Amino acid sequence: MNKRWEVFQNSSDYRFVPYIMAGDPSEEATIELSLALEECGAAALELGVPYSDPLADGPVIQRAGMRGLAQKVNLEKTIELVSTLRKRGLEIPVIIFTYYNLLLQLGENRFLQLAEENGVDGILVPDLPYEESGYLQEMCSQNNLALISLVSPTTREEKLVKISSEAEGFLYCISSLGVTGIRSEFRDGLDEFLRAAKANSHVPVLVGFGLSQREQIHQFENSSDGFIIGSAIVKKIEELEDELLTNREEAIKTFKAYLESLLPVYSR
Amino acid sequence: MNKRWEVFQNSSDYRFVPYIMAGDPSEEATIELSLALEECGAAALELGVPYSDPLADGPVIQRAGMRGLAQKVNLEKTIELVSTLRKRGLEIPVIIFTYYNLLLQLGENRFLQLAEENGVDGILVPDLPYEESGYLQEMCSQNNLALISLVSPTTREEKLVKISSEAEGFLYCISSLGVTGIRSEFRDGLDEFLRAAKANSHVPVLVGFGLSQREQIHQFENSSDGFIIGSAIVKKIEELEDELLTNREEAIKTFKAYLESLLPVYSR
Amino acid sequence: MTTATVPDHRGRYGVFGGKYVPETIMFALEELEAAFNEAINDKEFNELFQKELAIYSGRPTPLTKAERLSETNGGASIYLKREDLNHTGAHKINNAIGQALLAVRMGKKKIIAETGAGQHGVAAATVAAKYGLSCKVYMGKEDIRRQALNVFRMKLLGAEVIEVTSGSQTLKDATNEAIREWVASVEDTFYLIGSAVGPYPYPKMVKQFQQVIGHETQSQFTQEHGGKLPDAVVACVGGGSNAIGMFAPFIEKDVPLFGVEAAGLGVDTDQHAATLSKGSKGVIHGSLTKLLQTNEGQITEPYSISAGLDYPGIGPEHAYLHETERVKYEAVTDKEALEALKQLCVTEGILCALESAHAVAYSLTLARSMNKDQAVVVCLSGRGDKDVHTLMDKEGGEYR
Amino acid sequence: MTTATVPDHRGRYGVFGGKYVPETIMFALEELEAAFNEAINDKEFNELFQKELAIYSGRPTPLTKAERLSETNGGASIYLKREDLNHTGAHKINNAIGQALLAVRMGKKKIIAETGAGQHGVAAATVAAKYGLSCKVYMGKEDIRRQALNVFRMKLLGAEVIEVTSGSQTLKDATNEAIREWVASVEDTFYLIGSAVGPYPYPKMVKQFQQVIGHETQSQFTQEHGGKLPDAVVACVGGGSNAIGMFAPFIEKDVPLFGVEAAGLGVDTDQHAATLSKGSKGVIHGSLTKLLQTNEGQITEPYSISAGLDYPGIGPEHAYLHETERVKYEAVTDKEALEALKQLCVTEGILCALESAHAVAYSLTLARSMNKDQAVVVCLSGRGDKDVHTLMDKEGGEYR
Numbered sequence A, B: 001m002n003k004r005w006e007v008f009q010n011s012s013d014y015r016f017v018p019y020i021m022a023g024d025p026s027e028e029a030t031i032e033l034s035l036a037l038e039e040c041g042a043a044a045l046e047l048g049v050p051y052s053d054p055l056a057d058g059p060v061i062q063r064a065g066m067r068g069l070a071q072k073v074n075l076e077k078t079i080e081l082v083s084t085l086r087k088r089g090l091e092i093p094v095i096i097f098t099y100y101n102l103l104l105q106l107g108e109n110r111f112l113q114l115a116e117e118n119g120v121d122g123i124l125v126p127d128l129p130y131e132e133s134g135y136l137q138e139m140c141s142q143n144n145l146a147l148i149s150l151v152s153p154t155t156r157e158e159k160l161v162k163i164s165s166e167a168e169g170f171l172y173c174i175s176s177l178g179v180t181g182i183r184s185e186f187r188d189g190l191d192e193f194l195r196a197a198k199a200n201s202h203v204p205v206l207v208g209f210g211l212s213q214r215e216q217i218h219q220f221e222n223s224s225d226g227f228i229i230g231s232a233i234v235k236k237i238e239e240l241e242d243e244l245l246t247n248r249e250e251a252i253k254t255f256k257a258y259l260e261s262l263l264p265v266y267s268r
Numbered sequence C, D: 001m002t003t004a005t006v007p008d009h010r011g012r013y014g015v016f017g018g019k020y021v022p023e024t025i026m027f028a029l030e031e032l033e034a035a036f037n038e039a040i041n042d043k044e045f046n047e048l049f050q051k052e053l054a055i056y057s058g059r060p061t062p063l064t065k066a067e068r069l070s071e072t073n074g075g076a077s078i079y080l081k082r083e084d085l086n087h088t089g090a091h092k093i094n095n096a097i098g099q100a101l102l103a104v105r106m107g108k109k110k111i112i113a114e115t116g117a118g119q120h121g122v123a124a125a126t127v128a129a130k131y132g133l134s135c136k137v138y139m140g141k142e143d144i145r146r147q148a149l150n151v152f153r154m155k156l157l158g159a160e161v162i163e164v165t166s167g168s169q170t171l172k173d174a175t176n177e178a179i180r181e182w183v184a185s186v187e188d189t190f191y192l193i194g195s196a197v198g199p200y201p202y203p204k205m206v207k208q209f210q211q212v213i214g215h216e217t218q219s220q221f222t223q224e225h226g227g228k229l230p231d232a233v234v235a236c237v238g239g240g241s242n243a244i245g246m247f248a249p250f251i252e253k254d255v256p257l258f259g260v261e262a263a264g265l266g267v268d269t270d271q272h273a274a275t276l277s278k279g280s281k282g283v284i285h286g287s288l289t290k291l292l293q294t295n296e297g298q299i300t301e302p303y304s305i306s307a308g309l310d311y312p313g314i315g316p317e318h319a320y321l322h323e324t325e326r327v328k329y330e331a332v333t334d335k336e337a338l339e340a341l342k343q344l345c346v347t348e349g350i351l352c353a354l355e356s357a358h359a360v361a362y363s364l365t366l367a368r369s370m371n372k373d374q375a376v377v378v379c380l381s382g383r384g385d386k387d388v389h390t391l392m393d394k395e396g397g398e399y400r
Ligand SMILES: Cc1ncc(COP(=O)(O)O)c(C=O)c1O
Pocket: C090, C091, C092, C117, C119, C120, C194, C195, C196, C236, C237, C238, C239, C240, C241, C242, C243, C307, C308, C309, C353, C355, C356, C381, C382, C383
């Protein structure tokens, strides 16, 4: 485990992990947004890679992907962006969120090499379930990269135990069925599922999918070690698109204000 | 047999029998046209009854039927028109040319009664072949009305002999396959067919369907006793439609001139 | 029962039937009659016909129990004889194959046909292509406009589609025109009539080629029900070919039979095609039958939402079966047919032809008046793909 | 041969196949796999499936010898497996019935499906109506516009058609969206996939339900030919369901097999759907297979005149059969397919689907290279009624 993960895991904070799309609305914006997120308390960063067929994502992130694609951002460029982020001072772990096909085309070895060269800490492949992840898991272990595992309320008990206990970086607990997006309600029995995950995991257990309000975040603070927010933040970025391209400084200020309103005090 | 048929049958002329549509373009026009035809040498007159579905007729007579229908001329009115023709001096036999359905709806008995009352001499039903005509044939015989029979180049020898020998009024020899209309050529072997008809018939044998020019008429003068012209005359009437409605006298003059150009000298 | 002796040797079903055609084509009817009689007594011809029905058109068509439709509706069970599964989508092909094989046997190289909505035209063009015959299809100008897709299909199949501009420019005029053409080309041309109408021997011939519907139904039903016959048999009636084919084996048996005509906007309006319910005796297209006409004998234009029922006449055997009361003829409105079509869609996943929907509609009424342990068989004469445009127009915004 | 052991227990055909889906639906795939394996080992289920195929869809479909087509073309005899005669007009219904029966067995009340041209959507809506399930069909906005008739048919059948506005608004996006919906409603919803694609066990399941095509063909052909097998078998390949169903019983036998992809405007242009000929290894819709993509892995929009072949991926078993060279995959252009469609029309009276026309086109080439005493069997996967609009647009004035 690298230094950045150590800090992440040893933190006693209720961890905030944001998701943003690389290149949305520009590479420079992504850099500034990432730095702003760290400043506002992000414990790690998920960096999405634009993809033509993001079948685990809802409309908000789909649109972000389209914007990223329009910027011709691909997996390689996304990884290289991490190097820039490091140069600009980003210290939190960065996880590349990519669909499997992009990884396949780049080649797993090349990915690992680039990840290492550019300061990437983890990878999350939403369409690579545990059953299919054996090879990548092994390669990642050998290369000191965390392959982030997901578990869902529909994950069978036995499998939940297995995934939880093998998880690296953090364990991503899907808080609701469906694709990424903003939700107003969560399933019953979620706490139980989270507790079972926590009981078996050696790494922080984070809850994600659909969180968009401070109250929702509070809901999980006893049963988890942190939370992931994607669509709500990406939506804000969408709103700020024009400003981010023309008057970035102002936009970043607005963005930070939004984050402060969203986040619980303890995670800032 | 009535007087008019006697004159017709005893004539030594090459007989000209025209066909016109009742009510085309008006009842009055039909009267004047009929008289003009007699004046120009017609030996008998076929008076068509407008019908919605004239399946033995080509486009020219179909259109004439539409004009007649527009004048609300029906079978009964057509028969009554004959009475007017008689009053106006027409002396040649008049044959009502009607599709069978019109006759059926009027009722065969009623038809016979009206025919008698109005001076009708014969009836021709193009869709009532020999095989179906037994009853009507008998009724006509009893009422002194000629049911005009048709034979075609496709009529079997045996049947040709039978129909020819039973024919009344005149025998209608169809000179070409197809519906009524104007044709420029006739079948080979037509003379032979006509001669066979003549050999068996007790009444004049007339040739019809498609004749429109003097030369065509000459073609049959040795093998038949006369000819029927329908579409060519009806077409002329169609050309004269407006004039027949607005300046009938002039129209009738033109019509007569046309007839003179059409007809062989001997049949005028 | 009463029909064992019809048609008589003059082609009469009681007073109905006969050959009311110009003398010019009488020889062709005789030639056809002779060839037909010879063919149906020839084992080889019958076997060939059966083989073509099987390997080309996909017969036997199934008899599908409409479980959810029956349940929803209550009363008797409803069975569907699936003529919609035939090649080209309706029963029309049975007859077209039969007549085309006969044409080939007679050495004819050309066929002509009339069509209204284009279903028979497509069937005729299909068999012409299959057996290497040339094909002219007569179609009213108005119908050509309404049925552009079928016109295109016929042309794809190599047929010549001839626009008929006479009269009301619809089916009856197309038929007139086809007969006119036949008169002109009778020596080398086979006229392939599309329903159980026309001069003798057509009504008999069409019945012969369509009775496979009834025979299959009988054997399928009895097999499933230990020899029992259905308690009622229902078919729609345009010219009457699917109905007569369906009824054929049951006429002599103790099975209630129902023919369903199109009532259009209602039999009490002047917008319907209920020939038997509202027509009178007359001659149309070579046959003495019942038809819609003025009291002077001018044939009137019928109306129905379904183009295949939109015919002013009816086959002479139906006129006879109506007069002898062997078959009951009912009329179903556009609206009732549409409702039935939709109900069949959502309960059975079958989009039937608008024509067939008339039979389905009546079968629902009938089934409701019967017991749960009884069974009604309906002839589903065709599929509804051809009618989707009409339905879309009808439904307007509702489905769009 | 080489395929006796595929798929392996992880759903792999060699390297291809697998389950590349979000963790949320993994349990549903397991549940499905278990239910499926149980069902196909249950005599009652299999009998029910066979019965529904027979009495609802009209199976067996015939194997028609295309005499005039073969003659015109020269060379081997061509036989057509008539999937066009199925209820709803294509082989798609075989699979839809199978999956719907499985859904019912699993106690699911809702089905979802994706569709491109609407053929699978109609099949899904059909079986949903028949078995009393609710049905949502995902369809790209662009396809909804192009296929208004099929959209209307689905609605008539009671299905909800959901417009997909993401991505290129076509089939691949509709599939993405259906999967998203499935992820959200996985607990009570059955995803009815329309081709031999998707995560395991779908490719296996679709093959299982489509193999009736090949089994019937084998028995029909051998019966007619004293036990001899055909000399070649040809099928078009979109996702690959009709082809895999047709090939199934022949894969282990010594019969040359040919899959035909859509070459669109030509495999050397960028307007084609020749996944195997021109694609590369990748993951699409839950399965590792070959697909059309940029070298960075963005999936590209394929093109074919036939909407059913217009898919950027292909079932994983085909990728495997391609790699092992057990099946030869060829590509046929729009133009060649159109020519073949027309030739089949005028020689056999059969208007086939544009998809199927690709298989027909290649079979002509193949037959020409073979002897008169040999036989090629082509899977005529569907009828062409649905394509008449496209053909009319293509032909422009020529047919109008
Ligand atoms: C599907 C279908 N059913 C019924 C009919 C009516 O014809 P018939 O009464 O001859 O069966 C037609 C005629 O076009 C038709 O297409």
